[in-house]
Amino acid sequence: xxxxxxxxxxxxxxxxxxxxxxxxxxxxxxxxxxxxxxxxxxxxxxxxxxxxxxxxxxxxxxxxxxxxxxxxxxxxxxxxxxxxxxxxxxxxxxxxxxxxxxxxxxxxxxxxxxxxxxxxxxxxxxxxxxxxxxxxxxxxxxxxxxxxxxxxxxxxxxxxxxxxxxxxxxxxxxxxxxxxxxxxxxxxxxxxxxxxxxxxxxxxxxxxxxxxxxxxxxxxxxxxxxxxxxxxxxxxxxxxxxxxxxxxxxxxxxxxxxxxxx
Amino acid sequence: xxxxxxxxxxxxxxxxxxxxxxxxxxxxxxxxxxxxxxxxxxxxxxxxxxxxxxxxxxxxxxxxxxxxxxxxxxxxxxxxxxxxxxxxxxxxxxxxxxxxxxxxxxxxxxxxxxxxxxxxxxxxxxxxxxxxxxxxxxxxxxxxxxxxxxxxxxxxxxxxxxxxxxxxxxxxxxxxxxxxxxxxxxxxxxxxxxxxxxxxxxxxxxxxxxxxxxxxxxxxxxxxxxxxxxxxx
Numbered sequence: 001x002x003x004x005x006x007x008x009x010x011x012x013x014x015x016x017x018x019x020x021x022x023x024x025x026x027x028x029x030x031x032x033x034x035x036x037x038x039x040x041x042x043x044x045x046x047x048x049x050x051x052x053x054x055x056x057x058x059x060x061x062x063x064x065x066x067x068x069x070x071x072x073x074x075x076x077x078x079x080x081x082x083x084x085x086x087x088x089x090x091x092x093x094x095x096x097x098x099x100x101x102x103x104x105x106x107x108x109x110x111x112x113x114x115x116x117x118x119x120x121x122x123x124x125x126x127x128x129x130x131x132x133x134x135x136x137x138x139x140x141x142x143x144x145x146x147x148x149x150x151x152x153x154x155x156x157x158x159x160x161x162x163x164x165x166x167x168x169x170x171x172x173x174x175x176x177x178x179x180x181x182x183x184x185x186x187x188x189x190x191x192x193x194x195x196x197x198x199x200x201x202x203x204x205x206x207x208x209x210x211x212x213x214x215x216x217x218x219x220x221x222x223x224x225x226x227x228x229x230x231x232x233x234x235x236x237x238x239x240x241x242x243x244x245x246x247x248x249x250x251x252x253x254x255x256x257x258x259x260x261x262x
Numbered sequence: 263x264x265x266x267x268x269x270x271x272x273x274x275x276x277x278x279x280x281x282x283x284x285x286x287x288x289x290x291x292x293x294x295x296x297x298x299x300x301x302x303x304x305x306x307x308x309x310x311x312x313x314x315x316x317x318x319x320x321x322x323x324x325x326x327x328x329x330x331x332x333x334x335x336x337x338x339x340x341x342x343x344x345x346x347x348x349x350x351x352x353x354x355x356x357x358x359x360x361x362x363x364x365x366x367x368x369x370x371x372x373x374x375x376x377x378x379x380x381x382x383x384x385x386x387x388x389x390x391x392x393x394x395x396x397x398x399x400x401x402x403x404x405x406x407x408x409x410x411x412x413x414x415x416x417x418x419x420x421x422x423x424x425x426x427x428x429x430x431x432x433x434x435x436x437x438x439x440x441x442x443x444x445x446x447x448x449x450x451x452x453x454x455x456x457x458x459x460x461x462x463x464x465x466x467x468x469x470x471x472x473x474x475x476x477x478x479x480x481x482x483x484x485x486x487x488x489x490x491x492x493x494x495x
Contacts, residue, residue, distance in 0.1 A: 054331040061323075061335055065342030072346045076353035083356035176297065177417070177448040185424075 092127055094184075095157035095166045096137050101129035105139070110246065126246055135160045135247035138239065141170075144231035148223040149173045152182070156193075156235040160247060163197040166190075167232050172224075179224035189216065189225070198236050206233045268393060275397030282405030282460075283467045287374040291365045292406055293456035297417070300425050302410025303403070304358045305365055308347055310399025312369050313378060315343045317395030320383040327384060336379040337370075344370045358427040374402060409459050416459075417451035419444025 045056060085106060092105050110126040127139040137159045144152040152172040157165035167190055169182045181187040192215060198206075207213025208226050217225045239246060281287045288309070295305045319339045320327075327335055348366045351359045359366065369375070378398055383391040414421055419441035429436070449455050 050328065050330075054328045057326065057328060058331055058334060058338070061338050065338050068342050069345045069349075072349045076349045079353040080349070080356075083353065087356060087360075176451050177446060 091155055091168055091170065092139055092157075094168060095139055095155060096129045101131050101136050103128070103130045105129055112242070112245070128247065137165050138246045140235045140238065140246075142231045142235045144227040146223075146227045146230065147172060147174060148179050148221065148227075149175065152224070152227055152231065154228065154231055154235075156232055158236065158239040162236070162240060162243075163195055163200075164193045164232070164236065166194045167228075169228070174224045175221065178218060178221040181218050181221070182224055182228055189218070190228075192216070193232055198233075198240060206230075267390070271390060271394050272397045275394055276401045276404070280401040280405065280467075281374040281377075281398055282402055283464050285374065285377070287377060288372040288402060289460075291368060291372060292402075292409065293453060293460065295362060295365050296406055296410040296413055296456055296459075297451050298414045298423055299407060299410045299421055300358075300423065300428055301361060302406040304355070304428055305362055305369075306399075306403030306406040308351065308362075308366060309369055309372060309375070310396065310403050311347055312340065312343050312372075313375055313395035313399040313402075314392055315347075315395075316340045316375055317378055317383040317391040318388055319343065320379045321386060321388045321391035324384045332380070332384065333376075336376050336384075340375055340379070341370050355428060361427065374398065405463070408463055409456065412459050412463075413450045413455050415440050416447050417449075417455060418446050 045053060048056065089106060096105070105127045108128045108130065110128070111123040112126060113123055124143075125141045129136040129139070137157050139155055139157045142154040142156045144154065150173045152174065153170045154167055155170055156167045159165050168184055169190060172180070172182065174180050174182065181189055184190050201214040204212070205214040206229060208215050208217040208222060208229055210217050210222050211226065213229065215225065215229050279285060282289070282292055291305055291309070296302045316336075316339050320336060323335075344367065347369075348359075351362075351366060378394060382394045386394070411421060414423065419439065421438040421440055422436040425436040450459070
């Protein structure tokens with residue numbers, strides 16, 4: 001198909017030379033050099049065996065595709081980072097309102113080994129809220145590996161006095177219509193945690209009602225809320241055990257081992 | 263007057279050879295993402311854009327494509343286009359992007375797209391190829407939106423829920439509660455609902471086609487009988 005590519009290229013160059021931007025970009029002498037180079041390349045290509053031609057063609061197209069994707073990535077990378085940042089900040093602010101703290105929570109973070117078995121799942125990130133340098137709350141990224149359909153990822157905000165500022169589900173694969181009621185957008189179930197603490201209710205009642213606890217399950221879905229209740233409880237225990245570490249003031253958030261989120 | 267060739271492309275792509283209802287291609291995203299109207303529309307438009315751009319690109323380089331390597335070339339073109347669209351969606355429709363998730367990159371594997379590149383774009387000039395991509399994409403989006411709207415109404419009794427994901431803050435009020443105090447019908451939202459819904463839509467399409475055929479036949483006997491009146495040679 002590509003035997004006679006040369007006239008095509010010549011025509012393209014002729015057209016391009018008429019355009020003023022081309023003339024501005026390539027002064028005539030550079031243009032002549034380029035033209036020669038392209039003509040040479042086309043001649044070389046036409047002389048190749050068909051199989052090699054196919055290879056060269058694929059190579060050229062791969063690099064073109066890679067260039068396009070690379071260019072788009074380069075153009076959108078900062079916008080995507082900003083979008084992810086604002087999405088995360090929005091979910092943090094749902095738990096710790098912007099009026100209650102004055103630091104940059106996304107910069108004031110800690111990476112800690114998770115509690116017990118969860119340590120294997122990688123470090124948990126803790127976002128800290130402060131006002132006038134004093135700790136207000138810590139938002140822990142928690143995971144409930146015992147969901148009905150895979151891991152449920154949560155943000156659990158604990159105030160400095162050990163009460164819950166709230167919890168939110170960030171990612172899950174629970175059944176639509178049944179388990180997904182843990183999403184704030186679908187039902188207000190997740191709000192029952194606000195104001196609770198390790199003593200309210202006491203340890204035995206930190207479970208769904210089916211298990212003799214204080215929290216509602218859903219009709220047709222017990223496993224999902226059970227997993228969430230347990231994960232929130234674990235976060236509270238973790239907070240109690242590591243309180244000093246979690247709330248430790250860093251004079252400079254960047255110096256206190258804080259890493260910006262990625 | 264529109265060129266009849268263009269009209270044939272549009273008719274074939276939208277109705278006669280609708281990729282979702284007739285060719286039954288691209289069912290994986292069709293069934294998975296059609297649980298609400300807005301999700302369906304989002305994926306439909308992304309697929310439409312992919313179809314137009316990949317058809318256009320394939321058509322532009324069709325003279326230089328060696329027959330033996332045409333499939334890898336199509337895959338390369340489609341994958342590049344989809345990745346560019348994915349990055350742009352992540353940047354400008356971030357929330358919708360997180361909801362549609364894996365189904366955006368999976369547009370690459372939608373056989374309707376490589377099917378059009380192979381069957382149409384590599385044999386036709388760019389204007390026709392782009393129109394074909396547009397109409398095939400519209401046909402696919404139409405199927406997605408019909409199915410998505412149907413499942414949303416039956417499943418949750420609403421329409422246009424979370425339209426703000428796509429059209430910005432102001433569209434939050436487009437939300438329509440079709441059925442007040444609707445308890446929801448889980449089956450419609452779960453995957454079986456997608457299969458049943460698609461089956462019903464295909465049945466309706468076939469019914470319409472059958473009616474059209476019947477109407478055409480109803481005209482036919484007259485011409486036949488008039489011919490039989492004529493003396494046989």
